[in-house]
Amino acid sequence: MKVTKLLLIALLSFCFFTAKAQWRLGAEAGIDLSSVDVITNHTQIGSHGGLTADYAFKNRINLSTGIFHTMKGANTICADDLGYEMFVRLGYLEVPTMIGYRIPVTSGIYLTPSVGAYFAWGINGYGEFEKSATNQTSNESMNRTEWSNPFESHYYTTTESERKLAYAFNRFDTGLRFGLNAEIRRVSMSFNYDLGLKDMWKGFMDAGLHHQLRNRNATLAIGYKLQL
Numbered sequence: 001m002k003v004t005k006l007l008l009i010a011l012l013s014f015c016f017f018t019a020k021a022q023w024r025l026g027a028e029a030g031i032d033l034s035s036v037d038v039i040t041n042h043t044q045i046g047s048h049g050g051l052t053a054d055y056a057f058k059n060r061i062n063l064s065t066g067i068f069h070t071m072k073g074a075n076t077i078c079a080d081d082l083g084y085e086m087f088v089r090l091g092y093l094e095v096p097t098m099i100g101y102r103i104p105v106t107s108g109i110y111l112t113p114s115v116g117a118y119f120a121w122g123i124n125g126y127g128e129f130e131k132s133a134t135n136q137t138s139n140e141s142m143n144r145t146e147w148s149n150p151f152e153s154h155y156y157t158t159t160e161s162e163r164k165l166a167y168a169f170n171r172f173d174t175g176l177r178f179g180l181n182a183e184i185r186r187v188s189m190s191f192n193y194d195l196g197l198k199d200m201w202k203g204f205m206d207a208g209l210h211h212q213l214r215n216r217n218a219t220l221a222i223g224y225k226l227q228l
Contacts, residue, residue, distance in 0.1 A: 026052040028223025034072040037214040046071025046089065048219050060102045062112055068094045072215050088127040088150055090169060092120035096177050112181040118194055122151040122171040167202040173215055174198055188223045
């Protein structure tokens with residue numbers, strides 16, 4: 001009897017939410033403008049793309065998620081107290097969870113500001129390191145070296161022919177996400193900003209890293225949604 005009641009409640013709840021909401025699936029592609037949280041830092045441009053899913057309630061509340069491949073990192077990070085310059089690209093599979101409010105502008109056109117969090121897992125990347133030409137205070141110097149996968153520990157050789165270890169970048173990254181989405185019927189245009197809260201990298205072994213490296217990323221994308 002209890003099982004029957006539970007099944008009846010679940011069925012009624014499903015019917016209620018189905019009547020009050022709609023699922024939409026879609027795809028989007030765009031660009032990432034990424035950097036890290038240090039002073040001497042330059043923005044780099046990367047690619048962004050993936051699948052989207054959102055649940056639009058009749059009261060205009062919108063829940064959204066998806067899975068994306070996104071490129072983050074930075075172009076020429078100058079760690080002044082270590083004397084290194086670094087160029088790094090970090091490829092992540094990213095899953096955001098967002099809640100927003102759909103504001104009708106006119107027939108078939110909506111604006112949706114939203115806020116939430118993102119969770120990312122590093123899968124590929126590329127990096128280059130070399131001695132900074134503007135800072136020669138470090139006692140250690142290194143040759144220019146390439147890093148085929150920054151999510152794996154990397155050995156490099158200094159100009160004194162010493163073989164040393166650079167720590168891998170953390171594969172897991174998470175933080176806050178803020179967004180604004182414009183819908184023109186089934187076409188969407190979105191702007192999202194990721195504010196990373198997790199330190200990305202420990203630095204070079206025996207040297208340490210005195211700056212916190214955290215992802216900062218702005219995404220501009222265009223997409224298409226299908227109503228189920």
